[in-house]
């Protein structure tokens with residue numbers, strides 16, 4: 001499979017935020033979100049066999065733990081990504097999959113925690129989520145909405161109400177979008193939407209969701225890769 005990088009860091013998002021995690025970042029994405037901080041994944045990378053990826057994960061985290069399969073859009077390489085997830089699970093790892101939900105989720109092994117990043121309108125990729133995927137979400141999985149403004153917030157709120165999702169999935173996260181060229185200071189000035197405003201909207205509506213910050217962007221320089 002085509003791999004951009006494999007590294008160990010702290011999980012920055014989701015309800016697993018703060019835990020040590022090995023990231024396997026696959027190359028390629030079929031979307032072009034305007035605030036994408038992973039454009040370096042669109043091309044390049046190195047061809048690695050499944051065995052090589054497994055060896056690298058085991059070297060970085062020999063005693064099990066969390067592994068996130070991410071990208072790009074990892075399910076563009078589903079033919080190899082699914083066997084990789086199966087092998088990781090068989091080897092005792094807890095596997096997270098970060099995906100936009102634009103690709104079918106039916107072949108993802110049931111043990112995998114799917115973190116599905118439903119694109120909101122201001123991403124420029126709204127309406128790409130495949131609604132049929134909702135039937136493959138379980139109480140183990142998490143839905144994420146990256147929010148750049150009020151329009152995105154209302155989209156997320158409407159989506160949750162329409163599909164009654166607070167009960168069907170393990171968690172719902174609303175996360176302020178981050179400026180893709182952010183560098184230097186590690187503070188909320190780089191957020192496209194002030195987290196305080198998002199918090200006020202969520203509280204006013206009594207939304208059954210979690211406000212998420214990408215904690216790796218507050219721990220390290222937001223421009224740093226491989227963290």
Ligand code: SF4
Nearest residue numbers: 029031032033036072
């Ligand atoms: S889906 Fe992810 S990797 Fe692809 S463009 Fe959007 S943010 Fe970037």
